Amino acid sequence: MSGGEGDSFRPRYPGYDVLAKWSSPDWDDQTRDVVRRRIEEVPPIRFFTGDEAALLAAVAERIVPQPDRAAGARVPIVPFIDERLHEDRRQGYRYEGIPPQREAWRAGLAGIEATSRALHGRAFVALADAEQDEVLRRVERGDPPGDAWAGLDARRFFTSVLCETVVKTYYAHPLAWNETGYNGPSSPRGHVRKWIGGVDPWEAHERDARWGTG
Amino acid sequence: MSTFLGWNGLRWLNALTAIMVLLVMVDAFIGHYRSGFAVRAQYTPFLSGGAILIAAVLAGIAPHEGWALQLLLVTGAGGVLTGIVGAGYHHYYGITSKPGGYGWLLHHLMHHAPPLAPFALSAVGALAVLVATGLRGSGAVLGVPLRTAALCVVAVTLAGAALQATLLHYRGAFNNPLMYAPLTTPVLSAAAVPWLILTRGRWALLSVTVLFEATFLIGFVGLGMHLRGFDRMMGGLRVALPNVLDGPAMTAPALFSGFAAAGLTALYLL
């Protein structure tokens, strides 16, 4: 799992930078405003304890690994989750068996930590990548050892709370847009070449327009 | 042969040819750029049209030089052919090869390569051939007197352009009543021309004249409306590129004026 990871993220759209379109007709003022805040005003940690934040950072790094980026250049994940919990901004629903989000996150992180200790006798942050993955996979499958998960459906927590939130946070960042070739904001300018294989001049271009070769 | 502002009919037709081939190329460029010049053949109208343009300019400067007229004749004929082949391409790439094929005919006709547009180049090419023939001193092409031939070209082109415009205006749900304009005087003039050719009556001449004049004006109104159309797209001309690519065909209405002018020229100066 480790080692060559950085390689496999070799950019498909070299030189594509969504932010280069900042002043183009793809971006309107209100969108510039929210994306600027996302990049420049990374929120401070207010909800999680220091340990929880470190644990979640390690977990997030397994769910969306960023070994190809230096520590300071990574897409921040924990601060945005922390902000949501600090403001207690809800999602509109939760599955029965999952407590309200603040409790769920606290309990879920504690559960991961307990699972780590039950399986490997060490804190999650101290585990090797493969061991961390193993812990998370046990949680994902819904059969983590230990009783830390009483009162919380481990499988649902992993998929619909933890994994979904981390992934959504990562892919909301312009760095993720660059690597996926996502066009990003688009107002007032829309699209013209909508057909199969069609790429507008202002969309992401790649070296080789065919997959399987890159 | 009568003259207008010092030029005879053929020289005026030559000038109109030059202007219109430019308009045709602008529209073709917008359409072909929109599709990303995915097929190499999409460059042909600019080669063919460019050649006609150069030949028409040369023939305008040197209307008595045999080589210039020869060039105009050859490039004009080339334009006629290119247009016909182009229509085949538009048909194949715009309909046959599209998902859904003929089952989605109306959709493809409205949204893909405009089926009749390439014939605009044929029409301009035909004018070039007429001009070259006339300037070389011949009074007829393929046995048809120049004046009659020119009127026929104008009539067929106006009818075709009206059909193409109506198709696109249908796509636009005739959101402005003026979008019915192509169905008015252009179609009537096209219908009145055979009447004039067959009867040569005074009333026929008067009707065709008035209809051509009205069509000449309508083309300019259309041009203005199409430019306004860009502004009704989000962002207006601030988002010029996509709005020009997806908005109303920029120069197409001017062809109505151009061919109406050609018709008037044929009526009174040939």
Place this chain on the structure above:
Amino acid sequence: MGDRMTRVADARERTLTAPGIDGERVPMRDRSREEVDFCIVGAGAGGGTLGAKLAEAGFSVVIIDAGPHWDPTRDFVSDEAASHPLFWTDERISAGEHPIELGSNNSGRGVGGSTVHYSMIAMRAHPDDFRRRTILGEIAGAELRDWPLGYADLEPFYEEVEHDLQVAGPTFYPWGRRRKRYPQREHDLNACAKVLVEGCTKLGIPVAPAPIATLSAPHRGRSPCVYRGFCNYGCTTNAKSSVLVTYVPRAIRAGAEVRPGCMAARIEHDSRGLATGVLYFRADGAELHRQRARNVVVAGYAVETPRLLLGSASAMFPDGMANSSGCVGRCFMVHTGDQVFAKFPERINQYKAPPPGGAITEHFNRTIPGEAFVCGYTIEVVGPHVVDFASRMATSRGLWGASLRREMLDYNYWSGLGIVGEVLPRRDNRVELHHDERDRHGLPIPRVVFGYHGNDQAIVRHAVRQMTSILEAAGGRESWHADRTAHLLGGCRMGHDPHDSVVDADCRSHDVPNLWICDGSVFPTSAAVNPSLTIQAIASRTAARIRELAARRELSPHHGHAAPAARIHPAPRGTA
């Protein structure tokens, strides 16, 4: 002219302003101190449409909505993550055997309701959809009912709404009854739709341009669609015919007040059991406000509508208002919305153009001979943006870690299809009040219990197979399936029998004659087409029926009792 006269006549009247659709402010009457003819809760597909029609018919109308009144040119952002204010994010508990995803998946919040972020597919239900019980008979485990109205009743209103929304549709639509041509022409297809057309054509499955409620040509100062593809996050172009930019401005122009930021807490009634108005919380405040009304309309969508009725229980109505039948909150339905994605050798760029892409097939929207299930599904195109797509990869495909990031590099090469699958009504599928959890206003939160009928799952299995073969026929590979639901329906079904339904065909509750329900919750069965056009056609019909009833003086429930509080004079505006 007449407008000004009434203004002068009523000295107490104050004028407010509301956001227009182009960044301007428009004047609006303040009706907070009046006893209005109609107080409508919810300014979405049902409430907004009904409100405009009633106001135009001369009734005094207040529409309150829990969310903001959006200014489309300033409030909508081209960004998935920042669009959460558009959705209903108050807590709900999702329970049952197959608990459903709520929140941004189906519930809007704010003026325009869910139409602010809907995908604009504007379909009519078919004649048979209104007669499920007659056609299919009794089906074990399901509570099939015929609708109290039929296609013929709704047809003129479908047409009217299609005109009001300027639906862009095909010249010839191959399914359903013959119909008048759509007001605007179909849109050009995006790549995902071309994939559908290509695959269907190869397999011999009929496929057609989709009717979509977004402009394909300019209309009254609104620009046509520029194919930005952010429809599910609000349309900044104003091409999208959401209720926010169509009926709401009409309602305001006709004298209605649209009051945002007001969360209805309960419906009040008098000793005769007639509704007298609505108590509501302002977004920022803790105290209750009262809007007096001669008629109350609940249009909060299939979760909030039953919640409000149940939450309005009183000594006189111990099981909740309009609930003597016990049907409130029952037979709650969704549509199955399963999706299949496949990877293609060429760029698809699924974020472009409205997500429905422009093509559709209703070929399987019928009971298919030889299959072990009844009813069917419609296949549509989907086009999730990158955050949404990544989260589906993670939650449905179970991808995370390096493999997720690697797969996501191919984001632009995936194309997807989704269904609107019919779901049979089951009594146990329900909306109820949570026994102890409260929202920030102290109101019990809703608990939504859902589980599929075996028939629903059989439909999904068939659909997933079909979608997979369509995608593969078009050249797609590595397909995978995401199980999802869409659209909330039912919970306050309409019917003739007061013991078996909540409202009648006019959306008037059987129990409380001046209480009406006008939204997706009145559907007795789900019909495998997107619901909002039907919701809006029903709203238009209800408005027409209310006019008729008022003209015949049958609107007043206690007519003859000289009860002025329940009398309505639908005087045309300006004749006062």
